[in-house]
Amino acid sequence: MSYSPVLEVDGVTVSFGGLRVLDDVSFEIRAGEFTGLIGSNGVGKTTLLRIILGTQRADHGTVRIGGSPSEQRVRSLGYVPQKVILDPDVPMRARDLVALGLDGSRFGFGRRTKVHRQVVDRALVDVGAEDFADSRVGTLSGGELQRVLIAHALISQPKLLLLDEPLANLDPRSAQEVVGLLHRLAEEHDVAILLSAHEMNALLPVMDRIVYLTAGRAASGTTDEVVRSDVLSRLYGHHVDVLRLRGRVLVVAEPGQDDREIPDHPTLTVS
Helix, strand or coil: CCCCEEEEEEEEEEEECCEEEEEEEEEEEECCCEEEEECCCCCCHHHHHHHHHCCCCCCEEEEEECCECHHHCHHHEEEECCEEEECCCCCCEHHHHHHCCCCHHHHCCCCCCHHHHHHHHHHHHHCCCHHHCCCEHHHCCHHHHHHHHHHHHHCCCCCEEEEECCCCCCCHHHHHHHHHHHHHHHHHHCCEEEEEECCCHHHCCCCCEEEEEECCEEEEECHHHHCCHHHHHHHHCCCEEEEEECCEEEEEECCCHHHCCCCCCCEEEEC
16 A cells, blocks of 8 residues: 555635535545545535545645646546436446446547457456446446446546445445445555445445544544544534444434535436
């Protein structure tokens, strides 16, 4: 694992209509690290991902990927959006969707060459999607679709993979399989992963670091460093209990302004 950070977020602050959505958020991720971006709806997770992607500007602060300024970050990023709307009748196979992630000019060949097909086939095998590679994307299960979207995002060999709530609509078994897959890919491809989720328990076995976000404020570090009563109490601004039972963690915080809903979820549509 490289010492130099792949992702550096430094003092990012964003406000919408006078509401502070992100408040001086700072953290970094190194190559091969699996980091969970944890927080409830409306705390600014999607906004933070959009800042990193470069599709939204921060009011203050900087984001660097692989040491490069924001205008050079596109080739360094892979992204799996929160919502994917697929028409069951769209004549697109899983392998076709994966192939859309290729930058032909970067690889130096056209879309229909033998080398191109080999790259796509290898990406499908990497995520365990070869058995349904020729199925229409609109007929895939939630877990199958996530595998295809991950292959689509990784096929251009990015340094950083961002995933916005990829476990939200999966059953527990499929969620566990996707988490295990991402952990393996992070190690094998030395790619940094930042995955947003409502709760951390599915990620506990594989997380190297956690960015815990509430009301736009963040605490980052290892799980043991961050998920503690004293740290989270300071973050929430009132007392928080952290309970551990049979390998699971429960954070008990009083409901309040931390649960503000901020709509804005990027969507990938195929129709």
